[in-house]
Amino acid sequence: QKEVEQNSGPLSVPEGAIASLNCTYSDRGSQSFFWYRQYSGKSPELIMSIYSNGDKEDGRFTAQLNKASQYVSLLIRDSQPSDSATYLCAVSFTGNQFYFGTGTSLTVIP
Amino acid sequence: GAVVSQHPSRVICKSGTSVKIECRSLDFQATTMFWYRQFPKQSLMLMATSNEGSKATYEQGVEKDKFLINHASLTLSTLTVTSAHPEDSSFYICSARQDRGNGELFFGEGSRLTVL
Numbered sequence: 272q273k274e275v276e277q278n279s280g281p282l283s284v285p286e287g288a289i290a291s292l293n294c295t296y297s298d299r300g301s302q303s304f305f306w307y308r309q310y311s312g313k314s315p316e317l318i319m320s321i322y323s324n325g326d327k328e329d330g331r332f333t334a335q336l337n338k339a340s341q342y343v344s345l346l347i348r349d350s351q352p353s354d355s356a357t358y359l360c361a362v363s364f365t366g367n368q369f370y371f372g373t374g375t376s377l378t379v380i381p
Numbered sequence: 382g383a384v385v386s387q388h389p390s391r392v393i394c395k396s397g398t399s400v401k402i403e404c405r406s407l408d409f410q411a412t413t414m415f416w417y418r419q420f421p422k423q424s425l426m427l428m429a430t431s432n433e434g435s436k437a438t439y440e441q442g443v444e445k446d447k448f449l450i451n452h453a454s455l456t457l458s459t460l461t462v463t464s465a466h467p468e469d470s471s472f473y474i475c476s477a478r479q480d481r482g483n484g485e486l487f488f489g490e491g492s493r494l495t496v497l
Contacts, residue, residue, distance in 0.1 A: 305486065314387075314474045314491040315425070320483060359425070361486070367413050367478070369486055373424040 275362050277372035285380050290347040292375050294360030297341070303363040304336055306345045309374065310356045318358075319345065350379040383409045385477045387489025394465055395497055401461045402492045404475030410455040411477035415486070416448075419472045431458045455480070465496040 274297040284290045292306075303322055307315035319334040321327045321343065327334045333346040343362075347354055357374040364370070384407040394400050404414055414431040429450050430438045437450035449461040458477075462469055474491040478484055 303484065307488075312472075314488040315476075317485060317487060320485055322483065363484070363486075367430070369415070369476075369478075371425050371427075 275360055275370045275372040277358075277360050277375045279373055280376040281378055282375055283378045283380055284350050286350060286352060288350050288379075290350045290354065290377055290379070292345040292347075292358050292360075292377065294343045294345075294362075294372055295341055296343070296360075296362045296370075298362075298364055299338070299341065301338075301341075301362045301364050304334070304343045305361040305363070305369075306332075306334060306343075307359040307361060308354075308356045309359060315359055347377075350377075352379045352381050355379050383407075383477075383479060383485070383487045385475065385487045385489040387475050387492055389492055390490055391493045391495075393495045393497065396466055397464055399461055399463045400465055400494060401459055402473055402475070402494075404458045404460070404477065404489050406456045406477040406487075409477070410480045411458075412455060412480050413478045414452060414458040415476045415478075416450060416458075416460050417474045417476070419474060419491075421472075425474070428460075462494065465494070467496045470494055470496045 306319045309315040321334040321336045331348045335344045359374045360372040386405045388403045412433045416428045417425045428443045431450045431452040433452045439445045452458040475489040
């Protein structure tokens with residue numbers, strides 16, 4: 272059974288702080304890793320994709336991947352109230368199958 | 382990023398009728414598309430994997446005769462909810478995987494179905 276696990280939260284951080292979202296996965300054969308943001312009542316939106324160990328930065332977002340530990344994280348710097356949403360971690364094993372975590376709810380407090 | 386268009390965004394229908402939802406990849410080809418259902422405050426639930434030119438693969442517990450999926454071209458997949466009932470009311474979301482590049486997955490805007 273391929274599993275993707277996230278802490279459901281809610282995670283609350285003050286405006287301007289760093290929000291840290293974590294995800295673990297069960298299959299060592301996983302190749303592609305994604306973070307999606309989903310606002311209430313809307314569909315998921317791709318934020319970051321990462322494929323190799325290390326950090327990948329895009330604006331205020333940094334994705335970190337550690338395949339040895341089967342761990343992927345998303346850091347949001349200078350958090351804004353507009354970042355308040357549910358963040359979904361997704362893992363692809365074959366490219367044709369994507370497994371999603373249940374999501375972490377983030378609230379950024381003004 | 383790539384664009385996936387889903388239509389209609391909202392639909393209200395009477396019990397017993399059928400509803401068709403379209404999912405189009407606007408600027409890329411997608412051999413594989415996925416259909417999800419999401420209830421309020423719950424996570425995405427994969428219903429089926431749609432492959433162009435072949436039959437869809439349904440997840441366990443999803444009735445293939447009730448949720449008809451057709452993927453007739455590399456840019457279009459449709460989901461038809463047949464003989465809809467109030468318990469089918471939900472948020473249906475499609476996604477499409479890019480055939481080229483890194484094979485990223487992009488989501489449509491979702492379709493909110495209400496069955497009266």
